[in-house]
Amino acid sequence: xxxxxxxxxxxxxxxxxxxxxxxxxxxxxxxxxxxxxxxxxxxxxxxxxxxxxxxxxxxxxxxxxxxxxxxxxxxxxxxxxxxxxxxxxxxxxxxxxxxxxxxxxxxxxxxxxxxxxxxxxxxxxxxxxxxxxxxxxxxxxxxxxxxxxxxxxxxxxxxxxxxxxxxxxxxxxxxxxxxxxxxxxxxxxxxxxxxxxxxxxxxxxxxxxxxxxxxxxxxxxxxxxxxxxxxxxxxxxxxxxxxxxxxxxxxxxxxxxxxxxxxx
Numbered sequence: 001x002x003x004x005x006x007x008x009x010x011x012x013x014x015x016x017x018x019x020x021x022x023x024x025x026x027x028x029x030x031x032x033x034x035x036x037x038x039x040x041x042x043x044x045x046x047x048x049x050x051x052x053x054x055x056x057x058x059x060x061x062x063x064x065x066x067x068x069x070x071x072x073x074x075x076x077x078x079x080x081x082x083x084x085x086x087x088x089x090x091x092x093x094x095x096x097x098x099x100x101x102x103x104x105x106x107x108x109x110x111x112x113x114x115x116x117x118x119x120x121x122x123x124x125x126x127x128x129x130x131x132x133x134x135x136x137x138x139x140x141x142x143x144x145x146x147x148x149x150x151x152x153x154x155x156x157x158x159x160x161x162x163x164x165x166x167x168x169x170x171x172x173x174x175x176x177x178x179x180x181x182x183x184x185x186x187x188x189x190x191x192x193x194x195x196x197x198x199x200x201x202x203x204x205x206x207x208x209x210x211x212x213x214x215x216x217x218x219x220x221x222x223x224x225x226x227x228x229x230x231x232x233x234x235x236x237x238x239x240x241x242x243x244x245x246x247x248x249x250x251x252x253x254x255x256x257x258x259x260x261x262x263x264x
Contacts, residue, residue: 005118009077013095018070025067026232030173031263032067033226035181035217039072042162042182046075049120049159052182053149053203055211056130057138058168064178065128066096071229076126079119081112103133109148116152120159128164131203138167139215141208150199153188161186163207165214171221171262173234179218179226183210223262231263 025032044050050073054061062080069078077097084100087093094100099115102108119125131145153161163183168176183206194202217225 005115006122007079007094007097007099007119009097010095014078014097017096018066021063021067022230025063025178025230028175029230029232030171030175030177030234031223031228031232032064032178032230033180033223033228033263034068034072035179035214035225036227037225038182039227041185042072044160044185047123049123049156049188050076050126051120051129051149051152051159051161052126052164053129053131053145053161053207054164054166055138055207056132056135057166058135060168060178061130061166062098062128064166064180067230068180069126069128073126076124078128079125080128081116084108103146103148112148113151113155116148117155120152120156138165138211138218141211145200145204145207147196147200150196150203153186153199153203154194154196156188159188161188161203163203163210165207165211167214167218169218169221173262175233177223177263179214181210181214181217183207183213221262226263228263 052065054065062082065080066078069076079097079099081101082093082098084102087098087100099119101112101115103112116127119127129149131149132143133146134143136143149161162185165181165183167179169179170176186202186206
């Protein structure tokens with residue numbers, strides 16, 4: 001029964017998608033970067049279930065999650081729940097590991113728990129979840145996490161649950177940077193019997209703490225604490241850069257389209 005619930009993801013289709021995704025992100029971001037120190041905590045055995053849950057600041061989140069999964073967890077298949085109506089409208093997402101959920105009904109919530117559990121039991125998978133259930137500013141901590149994630153954690157016997165903070169600040173370039181930071185992984189087997197309420201409190205506190213840490217780095221406006229996974233376009237745009245290029249010719253200085261030294 002579990003096998004029926006696990007979405008089939010054609011490797012050829014997903015590989016083709018990533019050949020499109022990388023240049024697409026390069027056109028829209030100055031850089032996609034992950035905080036350096038947190039990467040040391042992300043070495044998990046492939047047969048251990050893995051859930052990554054994060055805040056939900058923008059439309060970009062699913063694409064960034066897919067890119068982070070390919071970059072940081074290349075041996076794991078990406079999966080993520082998505083609104084069932086949206087999946088029906090954009091069925092192609094199903095070939096990329098997205099699976100539909102209807103959390104506004106009891107039967108839908110039950111189906112979500114069964115399907116998510118089936119995926120985790122399969123192994124070599126990573127499930128990416130945005131439990132806020134709505135778009136929220138990266139500094140807005142008022143949204144309570146939906147209870148489904150805590151419920152899943154009470155059912156897991158092993159594996160890891162990892163918080164993820166995302167921000168999309170504009171620094172010194174025309175395009176924004178995407179900043180990612182993972183929090184302390186929770187190892188299920190180390191926690192013993194933890195109630196759903198305790199899980200809910202722990203998951204929320206860990207996510208908000210990770211967001212606070214990332215916010216401080218974003219405010220610092222320095223790329224030094226980050227590893228760039230992708231470096232995209234620099235400069236202010238064709239009109240302004242053309243003016244600067246002409247000025248550099250007359251001043252006999254080398255034209256440099258970057259405004260700062262971030263993500264060189």
